[in-house]
Amino acid sequence: MPHMTTLDLGPQTRIVARLAAGVPDARLADPTPCPEYAVSVLLSHLAGLAVAFRDAARKDLGPTTDTAPDPAASSLPAGWREELPRVLRELAEAWGDPAAWTGMTRAGGVDLPGDIAGAVAVDELVLHGWDLARATGQEYAPDQAALRASHAFLLAASEDESRGGGIFGPVVPVPDDAPLLDRAVGLSGRDPAWTPPTSP
Numbered sequence: 001m002p003h004m005t006t007l008d009l010g011p012q013t014r015i016v017a018r019l020a021a022g023v024p025d026a027r028l029a030d031p032t033p034c035p036e037y038a039v040s041v042l043l044s045h046l047a048g049l050a051v052a053f054r055d056a057a058r059k060d061l062g063p064t065t066d067t068a069p070d071p072a073a074s075s076l077p078a079g080w081r082e083e084l085p086r087v088l089r090e091l092a093e094a095w096g097d098p099a100a101w102t103g104m105t106r107a108g109g110v111d112l113p114g115d116i117a118g119a120v121a122v123d124e125l126v127l128h129g130w131d132l133a134r135a136t137g138q139e140y141a142p143d144q145a146a147l148r149a150s151h152a153f154l155l156a157a158s159e160d161e162s163r164g165g166g167i168f169g170p171v172v173p174v175p176d177d178a179p180l181l182d183r184a185v186g187l188s189g190r191d192p193a194w195t196p197p198t199s200p
Helices: 010-021 039-058 080-095 114-136 144-158 180-187
Strands: 104-107 110-113
Touching: 010 039, 010 080, 010 114, 010 144, 039 080, 039 104, 039 114, 080 114, 104 114, 110 114, 114 144, 114 180, 144 180
Parallel strands: none
Antiparallel strands: 104 110
């Protein structure tokens, strides 16, 4: 995996917060590019990962960092429109401390180096930003530094022979000259051409 020293997560977390704010209640049950996630589940997952990786950055290990995400158990709290932007801000602030990127930490029940945890957090924000935008018909332009970091992380993961499912599906082939976001999306196992299914 490529090693990151630090990266400002603020620009990408603000982009994700803006996308979440643009989701009308009527779209919460809509499908997303993640087959197990409706929009409401995706938003709940974003809130959960923001808390988990915030605490991973702080090395505040406990229930929030010890549990793997479970879409089936996700329910969107009533106050999510206030809660999600707050935890996203806290996530960015926690990773603004250079110490977050050093030593060991834990996320999703997995012990891993701080810089790898940071890279995973960035990748989650970039990809789920795309998922949310694509599912709800919003324009999406991720933070370029975060996108480059996400692509590097996904490229390394795609070359890992031990990859066999988990959070990534099989790589979706994308032309070498495609936009970097499309290439990252393909490496994650998503189809960059995905659009919501049309109603019958």
